[in-house]
Amino acid sequence: MNSDVAAIPASTSALPEGLGITDPNYKPPPGRLGNLTVPQQHALEKLKKELKEEGYYVAGELRMSDATMLRYLRARKFDVAKAKQMFINSEKWRKDFGVEDIANNFEYTEQSVVDKYYPQYYHKTDKDHQPVYIEVFGKLDLNALYAATTYERMLKLVVLKYEKSFTDRLPACTAAAGHPVETTCTILDIQNVSLSTFYRVKDYMFAVSKIIDDHYPECMGKFYIINAPFVFSTMWRFVKPWLDATTAAKIDILGSAYKDKLLAQIDADNLPKEFGGNCECHGGCSLSYAGPWNVAESVTHGKVST
Secondary structure, three states: OOOOOOOOOOOOOOOOOOOOOOOOOOOOOOOEOOEOOHHHHHHHHHHHHHHHHOOOOOOOOHHHOHHHHHHHHHHOOOOHHHHHHHHHHHHHHHHHHOHHHHHHHOOOOOHHHHHHHOOEEEEEEOOOOOEEEEEEHHHOOHHHHHHHOOHHHHHHHHHHHHHHHHHHHHHHHHHHHOOOOOOEEEEEEOOOOOHHHHHHHHHHHHHHHHHHHHHOOOOEEEEEEEOOOOOHHHHHHHHHHHOOHHHHHOEEEOOOOOHHHHHHHOOHHHOEHHHOOOEOOOOOHHHOOOOOOOOOOOEEOOEEOO
16 A cells, blocks of 8 residues: 655655645645656656556546556555556456446445444545545444345445545545545444454455555555454454555554544544544434535435445
8 A cells, every 4th residue: 555755855846737726735745746756757657658558558547647657656666667567457457356347337235234234434524634434343243244245245345435436535525625635534443353253254354455455555544443452463463464564554553542533633523423523414424425525315216325
């Protein structure tokens, strides 16, 4: 996921037009559009040129944007050869996994049932204008969950959520913030998670981690693991090797005294009441799809938004 670009001195390159920037105080982080060094700019142009020559780059496609190319470059420390291979692997995976069909046609109609046993949802934004993504792993009931859905459909849902983030959520957050928003704030509640439960879902967790790391790089912003039980140290020994060092360093592992930390990052009115905030959406926050991306009803014709 995220990689350290601080070793490369930041430039004062001008922000390109067409990014919808209205925030006069916005300063792009290093390695982003508007703050590239000369070598970084050259790496971006070289990556696009080589991908075009090899038939992978199509100008105008959302996933071919400069911002997307830079995500792959940052993930590989601006090594063009490695970033190019990562991108090509992702393009092949998209075809093999049927990502376009998932993005256009997949309907997770069991969402309202799955929500009872494994809530996983986007809900409003944090103080950095990032979408807030919440998973309540502690409520996991595997028998009930797999009676309502399947492993394969859950992985498709993960892909759909990321695709929707790039087409809907992040653009909506960008428009609301007045500057580019490229990452998500995550809350993972693992209260009452046992080792036996973890072992039963570790293959699914590994598959999800691989999809995100390999094909949706540089999307992680703040990440809070809350209500971490005593046995989490054992679980973490399994999970940590799946993550690169920079990603692991961004994860804040908290026990039950997490509320002040969350409220420092998320306004109380945007944080569900069960996590120490004030929000009580009608019908429950987990199915409300509340946020700047929600321009219509969250549940229409039996389909729950993702």
